Amino acid sequence: MRPGEQVLTAAQMRAAEEALIAHGVSVDALMLRAGRGAAEWIWRVAAGRPVTVLCGPGNNGGDGYVIAETLRARGIEVGVVAPIEPKTDAARNARARWQGRVATSGDRIHGGVLVDCLFGSGLTRPLSPEHALLLAELAAHHAFTVAIDLPSGVATDGGALLGNVQRYDLTLALGAWKPAHFLMPALDRIGETRLVEIGVQQVESAAAVFPRPSFASPARGAHxxxxxxxxxxxxxxxxxxxxxxxxxxxxxxxxxxxxxxxxxxxxxxxxxxxxxxxxxxxxxxxxxxxxxxxxxxxxxxxxxxxxxxxxxxxxxxxxxxxxxxxxxxxxxxxxxxxxxxxxxxxxxxxxxxxxxxxxxxxxxxxxxxxxxxxxxxxxxxxxxxxxxxxxxxxxxxxxxxxxxxxxxxxxxxxxxxxxxxxxxxxxxxxxxxxxxxxxxxxxxxxxxxxxxxxxxxxxxxxxxx
Ligand SMILES: NC(=O)C1=CN([C@@H]2O[C@H](COP(=O)(O)OP(=O)(O)OC[C@H]3O[C@@H](n4cnc5c(N)ncnc54)[C@H](O)[C@@H]3O)[C@@H](O)[C@H]2O)[C@@H](O)CC1
Ligand SMILES: [K+]
Missing domain, CATH: 3.40.1190.20 (Ribokinase)
Incomplete structure (x- = not known):
């Protein structure tokens, strides 16, 4: 199985991340890889339109600050909305590198592309009513919505929806696919999907995407x-x-x-x-x-x-x-x-x-x-x-x-x-x-x-x- 074909649960993804860290890759470096890889796709779909990045407290939010800074440096008009301060070191470092302003509410924010980095594979409970409302309003005021890793509100391992989750146009899976990218009802919310590779190694006994088959014509002497x-x-x-x-x-x-x-x-x-x-x-x-x-x-x-x-x-x-x-x-x-x-x-x-x-x-x-x-x-x-x-x-x-x-x-x-x-x-x-x-x-x-x-x-x- 190629690493790009594996499908990892939240726990397997954390273990894979720790394995990379044990090999000398820092969390900050991983976040840069993930955020910059995602920014490549967003830059394409934005096609010059203004982008709003909604950042949560964890490393999904950290990815958001990297995405925002990468797009800003490439000349895109970017706004960041963060209803909660970053809580991990890597997310705080990413926020410190973001050179723009941070809004705490979504009031009067309209744009071309909304990038949802509120929660990723660390989601443990339904979104609070305030977060759910903020996300829904921002989504309604943008023409195109992108979920980073997973739509916020989707359970990584089983694909359940922890509350109302709107339909996204694009979901960018980070490092590996997760079960929620293939399972209902999450499958009905994620839109188009792309995988952003960050160098995750093969995880033993991981689930996989069944590889595209390759058939052969019958042998010359076949009957x-x-x-x-x-x-x-x-x-x-x-x-x-x-x-x-x-x-x-x-x-x-x-x-x-x-x-x-x-x-x-x-x-x-x-x-x-x-x-x-x-x-x-x-x-x-x-x-x-x-x-x-x-x-x-x-x-x-x-x-x-x-x-x-x-x-x-x-x-x-x-x-x-x-x-x-x-x-x-x-x-x-x-x-x-x-x-x-x-x-x-x-x-x-x-x-x-x-x-x-x-x-x-x-x-x-x-x-x-x-x-x-x-x-x-x-x-x-x-x-x-x-x-x-x-x-x-x-x-x-x-x-x-x-x-x-x-x-x-x-x-x-x-x-x-x-x-x-x-x-x-x-x-x-x-x-x-x-x-x-x-x-x-x-x-x-x-x-x-x-x-x-x-x-x-x-x-x-x-x-x-
Ligand atoms: N594992 C990896 O190898 C990598 C992970 N990355 C990113 O990191 C994400 C996972 O990061 P985290 O584990 O920090 O998780 P999240 O960023 O999903 O957020 C978890 C944080 O939110 C809190 N939380 C969970 N549910 C909540 C709720 N409903 N309301 C309020 N707070 C809630 C948790 O207590 C925790 O503090 C991935 O989805 C991905 O975006 C990337 O940065 C690159 C590498
Ligand atoms: K997300």
Missing amino acids: KYTRGLAGVVAGAMPGAAMLAATAAMRGGAGYVRLLSAHSHPAAPAALVVDDSDLSSALGDPRWSALLVGPGLGRDEAARERLGAVLGAGTPTVLDADALHLLDDDLLEGVDPSRLLLTPHEGELSRLCACFGVTAEGKLERARALAAVTGLTVLAKGPDTVLAAADGRRAFFPAAPSWLASAGTGDVLAGLAVSRLATGRAPFAAGGEAVWLHAQAAREAGPDLTADDLVRCLSSAYARFL
Whole structure:
């Protein structure tokens, strides 16, 4: 993992800062790096407009004084508002280097760009009503708002909002990404994001942004089985499995079969529909991966089909109805390291209740569920997170919100089984599926349907070659 890909909690960020200090870098030097790096971006977006910097008492405020002085020295008209005096040595030193005046209230202050340096990763409680009002009024009187590290009022580790937090145009993460840059509801407030590097080293067992995948064309001597045979197991409602299967055909696997007792007159010619008895179909030793859940149903017959799939010993994606049926009994004797679960919020809650996970917050729940069960968990949604039993956790760049549409989850599950069939491990398969899915959504454009997504998978795939 490159240092720029790691996602650090507030405590990990403090430890990383201390490690740098132990190597001889002073806090003041770090603050200069952070503030000057942030000022570069602000200088660009300000494009000559006046800038107001709101400074708090901690080192986030300290960054603000550095930003203010850097921009002033470059000829920008800068005003500083500081409702509280600096409380750390580094912030006091930064304030002493600021050559302009400091206002204590925001009265009659208007400008082009507001830079929020009130609180960063040191926020421990909701903003006082006075601070919240000051921030809201300043934001209303500026055309463009920038949050330094995090919008003031956002909880660094879980992405919760400690009070009213307005929407920013840009958030500049300092030193490393934080979980709040990827998790709802904070994700809905931070606007565009950029990372300002300050030389933070790799932190052991840190979460990461799942790296952009890089696919290869099939080997010259490849044939359909060496590329992977993926099976999509249908159930009561055939449409969802069919959608997943058509997506799986475009996700890298060489051969996709739909195991379904229904007739599928609209199936593409290249999709083999196998209506034989499920246990005999599953007896084929060539299966590379299976998907079960979309349209499966939740009755006893569905449970039997799920049991048969789990008993096949093949790498498997479990989605939708399979996630409502899954329990300890079904997992008895099954190697969980082969399984990838793709729950949405409701399914994640159901699984946590079933397996005794009491953690709070999406990341922590996914992590705990994976740790307790040994399964790989892809908790999908506007803030998708991926967690493996060995503790790996990954976040993803924000995907288009147009994905909030029926059937897009089936497409994701189809992509995941396809990646799994190519030989990828569950964690890698899940992460690559999320990237493909988001790229296809970008190509499909606004107001997309799940069928549009499938149509765009080929061009999306090409972006990763
Ligand atoms: N950790 C690092 O490596 C670096 C951190 N930097 C900056 O330092 C920030 C973290 O600095 P701090 O830990 O000083 O934290 P903050 O600047 O977020 O502020 C913490 C201070 O505010 C108080 N406080 C917390 N919540 C409050 C509330 N609701 N109302 C009033 N006071 C409140 C705390 O008691 C503490 O005094 C980062 O967000 C980043 O901007 C950068 O300067 C560069 C390097
Ligand atoms: K801030």
